[in-house]
Amino acid sequence: MSKVLVSDSIDQAGIDILSQVAQVDVKTGLPAEELIRIIPEYNALMIRSETRVTKAVIEAGTQLKIIGRAGVGVDNVDVPAATRQGIVVVNSPEGNTIAAAEHALAMMLALSRYIPEANLSVKSNKWDRKSYIGTEVYKKNLGVVGLGKIGSHVATVARAMGMKVMAFDPYISSERAEQLGCRLVELDLLLREADYITLHMPKTPETTHLINAAALAKMKPTARIVNCARGGIIDEAALAEALQQGKIAGAALDVFETEPLGESALRSLGKQVVLTPHLGASTAEAQVNVAIDVAEQIRDVLLGLPARSAVNIPGLYPDVLEKLKPYLRLAETLGNLVGQLAGGRVESLTVRMQGELASNDSQPLVVASLKGLLSQALRERVNYVNAAIEAKERGIRVIETRDASIRDYAGSLHLQAKGSLGEHSVTGALLGDGEIRITDIDEFPINVPPAQHMLFTLHRDMPGIIGKIGSLLGSFNVNIASMQVGRKIVRGDAVMVLSLDDPLPEGILSEILKVPGIRDAYTVAL
Ligand SMILES: NC(=O)c1ccc[n+]([C@@H]2O[C@H](COP(=O)([O-])OP(=O)(O)OC[C@H]3O[C@@H](n4cnc5c(N)ncnc54)[C@H](O)[C@@H]3O)[C@@H](O)[C@H]2O)c1
Ligand SMILES: O=C(O)[C@H](O)COP(=O)(O)O
Secondary structure, three states: OEEEEEOOOOOHHHHHHHHOOEEEEEOOOOOHHHHHHHHHHOOEEEEOOOOOEOHHHHHHOOOOOEEEEOOOOOOOEOHHHHHHOOOEEEOOOOOOHHHHHHHHHHHHHHHHHOHHHHHHHHHOOOOOOOOOOOOOOOOOEEEEEOOOHHHHHHHHHHHHOOOEEEEEOOOOOHHHHHHOOOEEOOHHHHHHHOOEEEEOOOOOOOOOOOEOHHHHHHOOOOOEEEEOOOOOOEOHHHHHHHHHOOOOOEEEEOOOOOOOOOOOHHHHOOOOEEEOOOOOOOOHHHHHHHHHHHHHHHHHHHOOOOOOOEOOOOOOOHHHHHHHHHHHHHHHHHHHHHHHHHOOOEEEEEEEEEEHHHHOOOHHHHHHHHHHHHHHHHHHHOOOOOHHHHHHHOOOEEEEEEEOOOOOOOEEEEEEEEEOOEEEEEEEEEOOOOOEEEEEEOOEEEEEOOOOEEEEEEEEOOOOHHHHHHHHHHHOOOOEEEEEEEEOOOOOEEEEEEEEOOOOOOOHHHHHHHOOOEEEEEEEEO
16 A cells, blocks of 8 residues: 655645545654655655755655645745656645735735734733824735736735736736736836735745845835745845835735744834734635645545646646547657667657647657657656656757648657667557557558567568568567568568567577568567
8 A cells, every 4th residue: 555644734634535545644843854764665745835855855755656735835845856756746736825815915904004013912901092003005006926826816806905906927918917907017116116015926046035125125115015925035134124224114924034934133023014924825725725636636646647736747637638648658659669769879859749639739748758768768767757857868859740631540649769870760540449550660651559579670572581580580489479561662671560479589680680681670679
């Protein structure tokens, strides 16, 4: 039975799903060394934002198939290291959207009306109504930085509260912003004009310290900033200084450069600062959503099914996958075949989607072809997660082409591999029952199913040659299951494809190559 380690606190709904297919161990708050010590036992790891899944953890997790992040941000996971090791990383892109958006809005209102300080004041037996004169958000300018899922919901609710919303997001269209009733502007203008700024983008090299001393200096002295996205997008030292010097009016932070927050000047600031301990996703509803979403994906991957929200491989919706599954098998088989025919170091792989396949998303078929191509060299180490990265590292250039006009079969796939030992191509298609047919080799038309043991020859089309190969194989006690010849012109060049019941013994290939008329011979194991 598979084993899953849950190393952060996850809603029971997720644990219940995982328990259907695996032994689930919940061990939260593990020190890094302890996690590295025990991770080799596990096939899956389920986390939130607290567990740091470093390269060392991933390298120790030799049995890991999947890391599931019950939430959005995967910045606590070394995703490139996981990809290299063929581990799929999944998240729950939408499970906590509303929770995080509502937290940002709550922070904005709490900041405007000094609710946390006023609450503390009443609880300490005071009745002070003068110190907490707030400001309204109605008719104020809100600047949303990052108009994705959370930013969009914040913008929608803010507009309903009567705010004028502008947004900065270099990756969305002005049409999308318009649909949300937002003005898409440059960051500089947003910083200068906004009364409230709320951040909703990921932490990337581009966004790290995007809000630094220079950005803070552009803001109005009455402006307030909210960060419920990621710590480190705001330079905390610069923010504390700007607040102390009255350069801006307030800040509400849910996320910090280091979590848990240690010594910080922000702690000693008064009512103009509101701090929460990374609570954006902490609603009952969001925790159930993300736990179910991610547990279902872990369950599926452990059962050999694909994940719907993988961050390191293209996600495939179940209906698309159902349609593509037989073609993925075809692509993998052809990749494996052309890789063995090419031998040596492959420099480029051309993948041509033909007929009906030409209108499909090509990415999964390209990945499957590469997985097949690399399977001889990497065996079970190559999978759908790391095939593209492994190919890139080996300097294999991938060229994708389409030809909808080729209609020999409903949809067919043509692969051509060029390498240090020459160039070979194969084409394959699916029959109505989903069975694979290899329909040409090096442009010679054939029609054979793939077999575990195969022999391909390139020879001169002349009498007697087939008989000679047959008796040679017989003399080595190799039984032929089927044989087919493909040729373009009579007595020209031809290919012979033999499916064999047994693997070819050592030494036979050199004997085959001695047969007069044989130009080349290849053994293939599929
Ligand atoms: N505080 C919490 O508990 C909590 C909860 C959920 C999500 N989050 C965080 O909130 C953030 C947003 O999540 P989401 O689900 O809306 O993500 P999303 O992917 O839907 O949206 C992110 C948006 O940021 C934009 N963006 C990227 N780089 C940018 C840049 N340089 N400047 C401006 N915009 C940029 C993208 O184009 C995208 O539209 C993430 O960092 C996520 O980790 C925090
Ligand atoms: O990226 C996220 O989903 C949030 O930061 C939530 O983190 P959490 O699951 O640790 O609350």
